[in-house]
Amino acid sequence: MKDHNIKIISLNIRSLNDKLTILRKVMKDQHYDILLLQETHLKVTEVRNLLDYTLYCSSNAEHVWAGVAIMIHNKSIRFVCFNPISSRICCLTLNLGYKRVHLFNIYAPHNDSGFYMELENVLKELPHRDGIILAGNFNASVGKSKNSSCLRNATLIQSTNPNGKRLIEICELFNMKIGNTFFNHPTHHIMTYKSPSFGITSQIDFFVISTKIFKWVRDIGVISKLNLTLFTDHYPLSCELKINNSIFPNHTRQNSLTTVKYIVRKDLAQLNDLEVKESSSLIKHHGGIQHHRRYITHRIRADKRLFIANLSNSIQFNFDNNNIYKAFQSLKLLTTFKTNPLPRLQLNNNKIITDPKEQLDLWIDHYMNLCRTRWPIPRCDYPFQSPSQNLNKSDIVGAIKGLKMHKAAGADGIFAELWKIEVDLSVSLLLPLFREIWNTGRFPDEWMPSIILNFPKNKSPNCLKDYRGIALIPVTLKMFTYII
Known part of the structure; x- marks a missing residue:
């Protein structure tokens, strides 16, 4: 089975205005899948659709001189989500092979000023089993070193600046490698920056890749043949990944x-x-x-x-x-919920019922009789007494955290994942409702109906008794009963 090749290119674009057409043509001609752009000079965070490509921008009006963006090919990349962290960091989560990979686009300042600390805090929140790729303009110089395992000697820089030291610390902390230093190339395929004033070349753009997915990397180097240096002083840096898909159909x-x-x-x-x-x-x-x-x-x-x-x-x-x-x-x-169609039913007189309305009436009578005979509801004549202890936010937070994921919703169509997206917002919405029910003893009418799903007890069900009914109640009602 053929392997899956992915080509990623990183470039400090020096303003993205009126350059999208050229970049899209270059990606199409060179068959690149992902394009990472730094210093876009855009004012807003937005998403643009460009025919077969999609551009995800992360920027704000306060830092117009910064900005990062990612352009991906819609058909060749299994896209999961995009996270615009700041005007200097954005993350694209992908499914590559058998792993989830977080691709970060980086545009670091010349002085640290807390940037690498912010990057370190973002990386700490990622699952340890996921792969990480950091790419972009780090404004860091990394020299040759025999003491560090995150880099090799394929670099022409002799000394390491402060940004380079912070980059090496992050690599050692998260078990990553500076990919540029592992591939030997001529000088014009190593240097990523050339000063327009003095003509001095340097290597300040990198691909930093976690060790667990570094085996996918086939080559990292500067592509000088691309006609992108006409409007920037940086050279495009390319990374080619070869992912083995033999274990996947x-x-x-x-x-x-x-x-x-x-x-x-x-x-x-x-x-x-x-x-x-x-x-x-x-x-x-x-x-x-x-x-x-x-x-x-x-x-x-x-x-x-x-x-x-x-x-x-x-x-x-x-x-x-x-x-x-x-x-x-x-x-x-x-929150969309769809039920399966009603199965065919056969009565005791061998009459087959196929009309949905007649089947629904039979099911209603069946479950009503089942509830009356097996679980009779006792009559309660005692007056309601309001409890002395009131509900707190911690009770609702515990109920939300106790919900099981990937479970079916009730008649309202609200899943447990919806309440778990933003716990603080959910608590602020549910606390007044739960306190009203807690003090009055009256449940909302929307909580009363439930969806009953019929599951067959044997391989060839025909009559009503051959099915087992399972009732789906609203998730909000589950949380309130959990508190009680």
């Missing part, structure tokens, strides 16, 4: 969003049958049909989690940029 290396949309609309059993038929040639390689189906099930769950995380980040990003319409569209997609 072809159908799993598609866009994550398309995969999950298909999974949501189709039944799991149908999907398993479809995948086994389409990939029959891979069954023996993965150890039989049972192992293959188990692998598909795990992959579905992983893609669903990525899809939910992508939607959550999209909602927050659109709200921060006052794009209310797109935010609510994503919120509606996140």
